[in-house]
Amino acid sequence: MSYIALYRKWRPLVFENVVEQSHVVQTLRNSVVAGRIAHAYLFCGTRGTGKTTMAKIFSRAINCTNPKNGDPCNECEVCKGILTENILDVIEIDAASNNGVDNIREIRDEVAYSPTTAKYKVYIIDEVHMLSTGAFNALLKTLEEPPQHVVFILATTDPQKLPATILSRCQRFDFRRITVESIAEHISSIAVESGVSIQKEAARLIAKISDGAMRDGISILDQCISQGRKEISYEMVLEVVGIVNETFIAEVIDCISNKDIRKVLGLIERLIMDGKDIAQFVTDLIFCFRNLLICKIDNNPGQIIEASTEALDWLKEQCSHFEREEIVFIIKDFSSLGAAIKWAAHPRVLVEVALIKICEGRFNSSESSLQERITNLESKLNNSEYVSKLSSQENKQEYLIKPSSLVINSQSTQNNVSSEKGLKEPFINRLKEVNSHKNANTKSLELWAEIIEELKKNGRMAIYTNLLGTRAIELNSKFIGIVFASGSSFNKMLISKVENLEVLEAAISKKLGKEMRVKCIDEDDSDTEDSRANEEDAFVDKARSIADKLNMTINIIDE
Numbered sequence: 001m002s003y004i005a006l007y008r009k010w011r012p013l014v015f016e017n018v019v020e021q022s023h024v025v026q027t028l029r030n031s032v033v034a035g036r037i038a039h040a041y042l043f044c045g046t047r048g049t050g051k052t053t054m055a056k057i058f059s060r061a062i063n064c065t066n067p068k069n070g071d072p073c074n075e076c077e078v079c080k081g082i083l084t085e086n087i088l089d090v091i092e093i094d095a096a097s098n099n100g101v102d103n104i105r106e107i108r109d110e111v112a113y114s115p116t117t118a119k120y121k122v123y124i125i126d127e128v129h130m131l132s133t134g135a136f137n138a139l140l141k142t143l144e145e146p147p148q149h150v151v152f153i154l155a156t157t158d159p160q161k162l163p164a165t166i167l168s169r170c171q172r173f174d175f176r177r178i179t180v181e182s183i184a185e186h187i188s189s190i191a192v193e194s195g196v197s198i199q200k201e202a203a204r205l206i207a208k209i210s211d212g213a214m215r216d217g218i219s220i221l222d223q224c225i226s227q228g229r230k231e232i233s234y235e236m237v238l239e240v241v242g243i244v245n246e247t248f249i250a251e252v253i254d255c256i257s258n259k260d261i262r263k264v265l266g267l268i269e270r271l272i273m274d275g276k277d278i279a280q281f282v283t284d285l286i287f288c289f290r291n292l293l294i295c296k297i298d299n300n301p302g303q304i305i306e307a308s309t310e311a312l313d314w315l316k317e318q319c320s321h322f323e324r325e326e327i328v329f330i331i332k333d334f335s336s337l338g339a340a341i342k343w344a345a346h347p348r349v350l351v352e353v354a355l356i357k358i359c360e361g362r363f364n365s366s367e368s369s370l371q372e373r374i375t376n377l378e379s380k381l382n383n384s385e386y387v388s389k390l391s392s393q394e395n396k397q398e399y400l401i402k403p404s405s406l407v408i409n410s411q412s413t414q415n416n417v418s419s420e421k422g423l424k425e426p427f428i429n430r431l432k433e434v435n436s437h438k439n440a441n442t443k444s445l446e447l448w449a450e451i452i453e454e455l456k457k458n459g460r461m462a463i464y465t466n467l468l469g470t471r472a473i474e475l476n477s478k479f480i481g482i483v484f485a486s487g488s489s490f491n492k493m494l495i496s497k498v499e500n501l502e503v504l505e506a507a508i509s510k511k512l513g514k515e516m517r518v519k520c521i522d523e524d525d526s527d528t529e530d531s532r533a534n535e536e537d538a539f540v541d542k543a544r545s546i547a548d549k550l551n552m553t554i555n556i557i558d559e
Helices: 022-034 051-061 077-083 101-110 133-144 180-193 200-210 214-225 234-241 246-258 261-273 278-297 309-321 324-340 347-359 366-381 384-391 410-416 425-436 448-457 461-467 489-495 498-512 523-549
Strands: 040-044 090-094 121-126 150-156 171-174 398-401 471-474 479-484 517-522 553-556
Touching: 022 051, 022 171, 040 051, 051 077, 051 121, 051 150, 101 133, 180 200, 180 214, 200 214, 200 234, 214 234, 246 261, 246 278, 246 309, 246 347, 261 278, 261 347, 278 309, 278 324, 278 347, 324 347, 448 461, 448 471, 448 498, 461 489, 461 498, 479 489, 489 498, 489 517, 498 517
Parallel strands: 040 150, 040 171, 090 121, 121 150, 398 553, 479 517
Antiparallel strands: 471 479
């Protein structure tokens, strides 16, 4: 007989051998004992959790001529026939490749015939969510009122894709992910039965990689046994699967916390040369930072994190080098990276760029970057040695501050004011003051009617007619906002042209006696623009204050 894969060889034959699905086992077993067999069942759950296995056991149990406490005997003629697939009363269908209307019509035509040997004719439809809309419609009536001798067992990893009309006609059972301990224990017993010893750490590593899927764990064990060694070690599993060990991940995180770009690039070089899976490496990094975040917010992380005592001690020590918000942004960056490298031609480059940015403290979020810059500046101000060193320099450094690069959302600032530790109290109070007076600071431009009439007298009729019905507000000392009523998008578009804005700015500046800029805004956005302008003033004031303390020259550039 040809070789049989381990996951098929060790597939459970009775309910009690199914790992960690007792809630499903108990119900199905009681149904067999009581003879309460429904006409349709739906098994849902992630891959490798036992859906198809349970369907096979249940199909034998309801047809067994000598059941034992709800379990099939696996010895009678019917059970043996189903196991060897010699009885055609149990039909397995792969909906991924047989998802058309014609395939379901064949089933609809066949259910009218009684089973030849067994008591029930059982249809096991795997990956049923792959059926087309027409196929679901063809199945619907048969599924609702099938003959007494027919039982449907539908299995899927994505029940959300099933129509509600199908879901309402089935008894649904949700299969749980299998825990690391259960997978490791089951793998160890299979290894012993296969004549191979396996280290405890190796079994746990296989269980972690399996991500709750028993079949994946047994397949990895099968691959390790194929190496031809009598003992499966932790290093062998790493080599077979193509992932890095925890020590390597720890080195990368140490480099990130120390901002050692040179060393982290060297580690990526070693990763590539060793032929490791770079996508799996990114996934491992994400989970490691997830563990750091849990250690940061939970005093007893051992109840949540699957890790040894030594690993937990390292995580608790390492999390002190990161702020909570910093860890969150790193996880978001790596999550985006994990999705991007699947389609990237050069995933290594993307990983290196992401690590360089993170080591430099630059994240995708503009808000986090802004807060980090403020935190760094204020921490340096509190450092007397740094201030004295800058003050002793002969040449003053000149800094260019662009208000447009300092804008953050007003609402998010208010929400985060009490929780963001990166902003110091004086600056927080300043932001609160600005936001609390944002509506009070809005001033209508009293000379607006005169300015419009002046444009009319100067022959600027196109600008004049498109400004009728508008109002002007002073956003700040340098900007005037022209507020257009709802439904005036066309007028706003014409006024927003460069040549028209230049004429309008010249007229306003002449009337007010100082140079002013113009922004065209909608009625609904007037409060937002005013708030944004006030926030710019707040950040500029803070920048001026920092520059004065450092005895530096600062130029404010409006763009």
